[in-house]
Amino acid sequence: MVLFLYSPLVSRGVAQSPLGAPRATLAAPAEASFAVGQQLDANLAAATAPLLAQGPSSGSIVTYIAMLSSQNVVPNAPMTEARGVVGAALAGDRLVVRGSFRELSSALRDYATDPVDPPNPNITSAFHIHRGSPSENGPFQYALEVTMNSTGRGGSATGDYRLTPEQIQALQNGLLYVDLHTTRNRGGELRGILMPA
Template sequence: MTKTKRTLLNCFLGVMTCLLLIGTSNPSFTKPVSQPIVVPGQQVQEIMPQDWSLDWLAQGMMMDGTTNRYQAVLSSQNVVPNAPSTMATGKVKAMLKGDRLMVQGSFANLSSPLRDYVTDPVDPPNPRITSAAHIHQGEPSQNGPFQYALTVKLDRSGMGGKLSGTYMLTGEQRQALFAGKLYVDIHTQKNRAGELRGILQPS
């Protein structure tokens, strides 16, 4: 090997040795540092309760006048005339601003799928009954007439899910709400007359 080639080789080896020493003493040269990306919307969703949208609406509505809050604990023991045997549970929250009633809730562990009012309608059929979750008007110890159908979104099991709805109440319905005579119930295939029921009461 000529003297010139030997000199170039020594220089090359020296440079590589220096780079190796720098890399081991400073990890940033050998391993890039990745910073997690925080999306504000995702973080808010994690810390907010499931009924966050109703609470958020309430804050805005309270600035513009009186807002009344209600809730109903859905239980099989409230079903009239006979309480069915079930492990199902549910809860509903509602807000009244003027004549506008906003309802939101959830349920779980139904004994069977929801009643299908297309294939198993009431007699006579009522086209306004579009789901198996309803608002009725009546005494706690009686079955009252249908008022509104709630929108239902089932979970993967099909035995639980969420319900919601917004309605403009009549004067009679408002008075019934104030008197504890509006209730929510859920009907299933096994318990066609109702599996869960709860009265909307001030909260």
């Protein structure tokens, strides 16, 4: 099997369309490889599209990606085959997020029946954005809307938020991360820091 390295062709300043440009992806079948490059391209395109639709008034668009891995979960990395990717686009204070994931170990954690202590009514799904360094569990910021696929172990996530100046600074400093929680791994099954694309 031959592997190719993947590098998104998106500049740090103004987003370029991630569609239409040739991409090197893993040479394994899409089912086995999760088609990381294709998933990133699709997520970045979906995150950028609403901002581009705003027209010139949206200003420059900065794109971010997060590679979700169980190895990034703090304090203990769970054993799982799950994987996921997130693409995000920022214009001004508006952050649009699109994610995809698969092969979760179990169903998503349901915060209605298994709430955090103390309960937080803003945690409406098991896919979150938090603020914190890679070595800590930071405070909850936003919940993403999750759509599961037919397997019940994969799906997609979306979010559209207005960030505070402090959150924008955290994003620019690599201090916003996304994580996903399941019933088997309540504290987190996947996690990744949003980094410039």
